[in-house]
């Protein structure tokens with residue numbers, strides 16, 4: 001079985017060809033990092049245009065690098081949600097064109113399931129049931145002024161349905177708080193059977209990394225996370241006192257909005273000027289920024305550690321045979337995050353599985369691989385008609401929870 005995977009749910013256009021024995025035949029990612037750095041977030045309409053411009057090229061390159069043509073494929077897998085519908089549609093249209101043209105089955109993929117399952121491609125011992133912590137955080141639309149945000153959203157929605165302007169602005173403001181990313185703790189019982197043990201009640205950890213980086217005047221070209229990770233090594237993690245989020249909640253949910261505010265206040269009180277890039281800061285100024293980066297990172301990760309520990313207890317009650325915790329998503333490429341979580345996982349008798357960084361951030365390999373897992377179980381759609389009718393309603397699932405929410409999470413909260 002050879003599957004082409006296509007991913008366009010957020011700001012990366014990615015494609016890959018993977019064989020069912022786990023061999024990665026090719027992988028191509030075209031990132032919108034420049035756009036992201038310029039606007040400080042993902043603007044759906046701009047992201048859609050960027051995807052449309054490169055999608056054909058990215059897919060062609062993936063096929064070329066695998067020394068294959070469409071005729072050699074067994075199926076096409078494509079992310080159908082969750083994500084930005086305008087962006088998802090670019091990938092789905094492309095997948096349907098190929099599947100229709102070459103009579104190939106099509107597998108619709110859940111983006112977060114793919115982030116978790118890619119771990120099974122790299123760790124052959126990883127059997128169900130296992131746990132996964134998925135940590136990412138692309139900010140959607142954060143730096144545009146409110147009216148232009150609303151305007152862009154009008155453009156996003158106007159050809160689909162009529163939505164009142166007030167609702168639009170509220171929706172936009174909600175989005176603007178950075179709900180693009182995920183902070184999910186799940187129990188994967190079997191393929192397609194997931195239990196959500198915890199999620200974020202506001203921001204994802206990656207959003208907090210990105211904002212902290214921006215306020216500290218760091219270089220955002222490769223997103224804020226790596227910049228904070230690097231700067232934190234120069235700082236004292238005990239020097240600024242931040243409180244651990246949700247200490248009083250006996251559940252496995254996360255919250256990063258409060259920590260973000262604490263960081264902003266600390267930065268203001270130390271009179272750090274984000275307009276002065278860190279490269280031009282005095283030694284003293286640099287050190288004070290590094291202290292904040294290190295202190296922020298310590299608490300942000302401590303919050304992950306505490307919730308993971310509780311989630312492991314919960315999950316083992318349901319599935320005593322669990323042996324692994326997978327950590328994936330962009331923030332999982334952080335070495336400090338990995339080291340700290342490794343300690344928690346070991347202490348609880350489990351093993352940590354972290355995909356390599358290029359498989360932690362958005363990629364086509366995870367989509368192709370999840371396509372293979374589903375295809376093997378007979379879960380796919382028949383080839384679409386060669387010529388999709390103009391008004392075809394694509395099966396997109398922009399909001400798509402992964403599995404059931406664990407009941408104890410509700411009853412034990414507070």
Ligand code: ATP
Pocket residue numbers: 009010011111115135136137138139180181182205206207209210223224225226229329330331332333334335360361362
């Ligand atoms: P989602 O999967 O939830 O739809 P996404 O796929 O857009 O979101 P990812 O690409 O998985 O997000 O992750 C991006 C996030 O990862 C950014 O917030 C970025 O700052 C963060 N990140 C990347 N590298 C690191 C690092 N070394 N340390 C901390 N954070 C990092």
Ligand code: FE
Pocket residue numbers: 111115136329361362
């Ligand atoms: Fe992702």
